Amino acid sequence: MQREMIEARKPPVLSVGFIGWCREKLFATPTNSLVTVAILYGLFSLIPSFIQWAFVDATWAGASSSECSSEGACWAFISSRLDQFIYGFYPQELSWRVDLFFIQLAAVLAWLMIPVLPGKKYSLAYGLIVMPVTSWIILAGGLLGLEPVDTHDWGGLMVTLVLAMYGMLASLPIGVLLALGRRSEMPVVKTFCTVYIELWRGVPLITVLFMASVMLPLFVPEEIVFDKLVRAMIGIVMFQSAYMAEVVRGGLQAIPKGQQEASDSLGMGYWQSMCLVVLPQAIRLVIPGIVNTFIALFKDTSLVLVIGLFDLLSIVQAGLNDPAWLGTSTEGYLFVGFVFWIFCFGMSRYSQSLENNRQEH
C-alpha cells in the first residue's frame, strides 16, 4: 500500500509556459489556428513596411513636400506647422497665454484626479466655477491689461480643448439638473425637461452646429454679432447636456427609494437629500457613462469643421491645402488621429482606475 503522498508530477511540457499558452490561446482548434496564422501573416506583412515608411524612409524636417522623399512619410509637414496646429492663428508673441491655459487645465485636472492630493472639494469648485472664467480671460484678453485676441484667431488643439472643456464643464451641471427635473413630480418642470432632452437627443450634432452657425445670425438683429466659436459652444453644451442628463438619470434610478425616504425622515429638504445622499451615490455609479459621454464629446468637437472653425482636424486640413504641402494628407490625418487617441485613451484609463478604486472600498 502506498503510504506516502506521491509527489506531484510536473504538468506535461506542452501545456505550460509559453508553449502551453500558445496552444491554449492561439491554436486550440483548427479554426483558431487558421485565424492565428492569418493574423500573424497580416502583421508580418504590414508592420515592417509601415515602420519602413513611418521611420526609416521618413523625412523629419523641410520647407515643402517637394523636399520629402517619395518613399517615406513626410513628417516635415507636421514639424514645420506644429505651432499652428497647437495655437492656430493666435498671435505668436502672445502664445504664452495659450500655454498658461494649458497649464491651468492640466493642473486642475491633476488636482482633481490624483487621489492623494488634498482639497478635492475646492478643486471641484475651482474647476467648475473659477477655471471657465480665468481661462476665458487668459485667452480672450481685454481685461487686466491683457491685449484682446479675437476668437477668430483661435485655432488648432487649443480650440479643440476649449470646446471640450467648456462642453464638459457646462454639460455636467446642466445634465444633473435636467435629470432631476425629469424625475420631478412637478408637471411643468418634468414636461419641460423631458421635451428638452428628447428634442436634443433626437437631432444630430452636425445639424445643431449648422443651425447655430447658419440660421442663428439671420434670426438676431444685425447689431448683435454672435461670436462663431461661442455659437458652436452653446450648441455643443445644449446637445451634450441632454445626453449627460440621461446618463445621470440612469444613476438616479439605481439608488433605492429608501435612501431618499431615510433622508426625508432625518428632516432633510429636497436639495439637501439630493446633494448629500442621492447624487453622490448616483454619480459614482455612472462614472463610466459620464467619461464615455466626455470621450464622445471630445471627439465630436471636430465636427465644428463643417462651420469653418479651425479645430485640430480642420487646421491640419487647411494646411494640407497649402500648395507647398500638397500630397501629405496621410501624415496629417495620422497625426490628428494619434493626438485624439492620446487624449481619449487617457480619459478611459482614468475612468478604469476610478472603477477599480471603487471596487476595493
Next chain:
Amino acid sequence: MLKALVKLTLPALLVASGGLQANEDGSTLETVKEKGFLSCGVNTGLPGFASPDDKGKWSGMDVDVCRGVAAAVLGNADKVKYIPLTAKERFTALQSGEIDVLSRNTTWTLTRDASLGLNFAGVAYYDGQGFMVSKDLGVTSAKQLDGAAVCIQSGTTTELNLADYFRTNGMKYQPVVFDTSDGTAKGFDSGRCDVLTSDQSQLYALRLRLSKPDKAVVLPEVISKEPLGPLVRQGDDQWFNIVKWSLSAMINAEELKVTSANIDKMKSSTNPSIKRLLGIEGPKGKGMGLNDDWSYQVIKQVGNYGEIFENNVGEGSPLKIERGLNALWSDGGILYAPPFR
C-alpha cells in the same frame, strides 16, 4: 414683436423673395473705413485660391482679390480679416453682414445672382471641368475616352456634367465614386480608374498629390463653364462698384503692362491710358468715394492680374496652371475689363 416675427420667417423669405439687406442703413464703405479692416470670406483651404501658410498668413487668388479691395479702400492690402467659410455657410455670412466681400471660388450662376440677394462683382478666374489621364494611355482628347473608368467625387455638379458630356457624345463610362477629392486622387493613383475629372484648377492641385505627378496630363477639353468671382450684397451699388473696379484695375494693369515693380516708373509715362489707370488724370476715385490713388495702391501692393495668377496658381507656384481662358483677350484668352475713362 413684429420685428421678431419677421426675423423668424426670414430663411423662408430669403429663398422665396430674393433676400434681405442686412446693412440697409449704413453703407458698406463707411462701415469698412470705420472699423479699419475688410472682412473677407474665403475658402477654408483650396490650393492656389485660399490657404494659410505655416505662419498663418493667407494667400491665393481669392485672397488677393480681397487684398486688392482693402488696398483700394483703406490704402493697405494687409488690413483684411479672413473668415474661412464652408460652402454651405458662405451666402449666409454675406447676407447677415458678417463679411463685406465673399471671395470663395463661387461659380456665377443665374440662380445665385437672382435669388440670394447678392451680386457678382466680376470674374476673377474662369474655371471649367476637365479631365486628367495617365500619360501612358496616349490619350490626347476627351473624345477618345469611350468606355473609360472615371474617378469622381460624389454629390457634386461635376458628376452631372460628366454624365451630360458622355451622353451627348454617345460614349459610355464607368463611374468610380469617392466622397472626397483626396479620395479621387488616391483612386486614380492606385489605378482604379483611367480618368480623373474635376474642375481644372482642382485637377492641377490633385495632380501634385499623385506619387508621380509627371506621369499624368490634363486634357485640353473643358466641359462646363465655372466663372468664379467675388460677391457683395445687393443694394449697395457704391460697394459693388468698388469691388468690381478693384478687380478691373488689376486686369487693366496687366493689359497696360503696369506691374507692382515698375509702377513708380510708369507714373511718369505719357500714355494717357496709364495716366488714367494710376489716377493721375481722368476719373480718379471721387465717384466711388475713394482716394485718387486707389488703383495705384491696388497694383503697387497686390500686383496686376498676371502677377497674381503666376504667383498663386501659375508658373511661380507648385500648381503650374496654364493661363488658357484666363489670358487677356489680346493674348487669346477671354479676360477683358472695361476701360478706365
